[in-house]
Amino acid sequence: MxxxxxxxxxxxxxxxxxxxxxxxxxxxxxxxxxxxxxxxxxxxxxxxxxxxxxxxxxxxxxxxxxxxxxxxxxxxxxxxxxxxxxxxxxxxxxxxxxxxxxxxxxxxxxxxxxxxxxxxxxxxxxxxxxxxxxxxxxxxxxxxxxxxxxxxxxxxxxxxxxxxxxxxxxxxxxxxxxxxxxxxxxxxxxxxxxxxxxxxxxxxxxxxxxxxxxxxxxxxxxxxxxxGIRSADGPEIPGIRPVATLRARVVEVREGEATVGIGALHGLPSVLAGAPVGTPAGVRRIRAVGDVATTMDSWDGAQVGDLVSVFGPGESGESDATALAERIDTVGEEILTRLSSTVQRVPV
Incomplete structure (x- = not known):
């Protein structure tokens, strides 16, 4: 990949x-x-x-x-x-x-x-x-x-x-x-x-x-x-979970900071600083979303190629799409529908 x-x-x-x-x-x-x-x-x-x-x-x-x-x-x-x-x-x-x-x-x-x-x-x-x-x-x-x-x-x-x-x-x-x-x-x-x-x-x-x-x-x-997209400010829905999980890989690691290969031009809102994402070491926070890459808090042992979950059902500690949407006063479906065609859709 x-x-x-x-x-x-x-x-x-x-x-x-x-x-x-x-x-x-x-x-x-x-x-x-x-x-x-x-x-x-x-x-x-x-x-x-x-x-x-x-x-x-x-x-x-x-x-x-x-x-x-x-x-x-x-x-x-x-x-x-x-x-x-x-x-x-x-x-x-x-x-x-x-x-x-x-x-x-x-x-x-x-x-x-x-x-x-x-x-x-x-x-x-x-x-x-x-x-x-x-x-x-x-x-x-x-x-x-x-x-x-x-x-x-x-x-x-x-x-x-x-x-x-x-x-x-x-x-x-x-x-x-x-x-x-x-x-x-x-x-x-x-x-x-x-x-x-x-x-x-x-x-x-x-x-x-x-x-x-x-x-x-x-x-x-x-x-x-x-x-699996709940309403903004709405509760979890019994029996319903997100169908989609957005993932990207670490492309650079610096002291205290990891960079993943997804950014605003892929459709990730550029104002999501502070949002939680899931990593191999648990939840970390986004620092900034650039055009083609996103910087976030790093973790011990972080390596290029590590997989980060931006949103999904929470299996790696990530938020669902609606939780990200609530941070910027919109609805969960907008987080999904703004993703560009450069984000590969992969059945699992």
Whole structure:
């Protein structure tokens, strides 16, 4: 191994399988939609789908954008794939041809999807989005009735299949989430009153799906927890551990200081001075993160080639990705998704 240029992200398929099983058991009878945005949270779409290939019960994936959805479709031709961001017309056409399900959160996007369906000669499978307060896309409650009426008209014309209603929670407080859930239930009732019969209702992502069972719909969109990434400032999750471990090798040893071959250009945040990492001699602290290397406290017997764990499940004393994220006021998935392609993804 080139000790200077090859930091690695070790990926445990066995842990991913265990996490998915634990999540699915916990949220039952709701069904799991595995979120795969940002290249499966930095783990790699192809690797994740291959690792879960024997899980016949998992057949529903959330892709964020159409391009990601098409990558999932290539690996899983028979899966349900939900692309929830607003897309361009050429992406709509590609999604319809590939049989992707589209999330629709504006009246303008609804009309473009209807037009695309008419042009392709096939009905679009869609999930209608109500804004329950987060203001992250979604139709406002005062416009919901007209929006639903347009969708129902298009379904009667054979241009849409309204198969879901969905939204995002702010997760700012339990009280606000309770209000959002009430607004969501009213929106679902309005869809059914319009003569539509959505089989999927989904409001919650990882944290709310786990901790607020009363808010779950028929489907839970869960990404982070399946990959073993806990919520910022959140507790450890029973049965869930990180799938990925970031490791780098010592490239230089000086008195009291060791340098490892990973830096900010590999995606390691440059402001992590003081963060703990795991070494052969236990926990040591980062002193500084440079462009291509990181300096840290050394240990007796440190040698070039020694392996250091930057984050992971804690087997060498390292923090998990969320603990690093908490130091810089962000979320654990950002620590993973910012890792560059120069960090090798290595199945273990």
């Amino acid at each position: 080139d000790t200077v240029t090859t930091p690695v992200l070790e990926l445990s398929a066995a842990q991913l399988v265990r996490n998915v099983a634990a999540v699915r058991d916990h949220i039952a009878p709701s069904r799991l939609m595995l979120a795969m945005k940002d290249d499966a949270y930095g783990h790699g779409i192809a690797w994740v789908l291959d690792a879960l290939a024997s899980d016949s019960a998992l057949n529903h994936f959330g892709s964020f954008d159409v391009d990601t959805g098409l990558r999932i479709r290539e690996c899983r031709p028979d899966a349900r794939v939900f692309a929830w961001t607003t897309s361009a017309d050429d992406e709509i056409a590609a999604a319809l041809d590939a049989g992707l399900e589209l999330g629709i959160g504006t009246a303008e996007y609804l009309q473009r999807v209807i037009s695309g369906a008419r042009g392709r000669g096939r009905a679009a499978d869609v999930h209608l989005k109500i804004d329950t307060g987060l203001r992250r896309n979604g139709v406002r409650p005062e416009d919901w009735g007209e929006f639903v009426a347009e969708a129902a008209k298009a379904q009667r014309a054979g241009l849409l299949n309204v198969i879901g209603v969905w939204s995002h929670l702010a997760e700012a407080s339990d009280a606000e989430d309770d209000e959002a859930a009430a607004a969501f239930r009213r929106a679902v009732d309005a869809v059914r009153a319009a003569g539509l019969s959505p089989r999927d209702t989904h409001l919650t992502a990882s944290a709310a799906s786990w901790w607020r069972p009363e808010l779950r719909g028929t489907v839970c969109r869960i990404g982070a927890f399946c990959y």
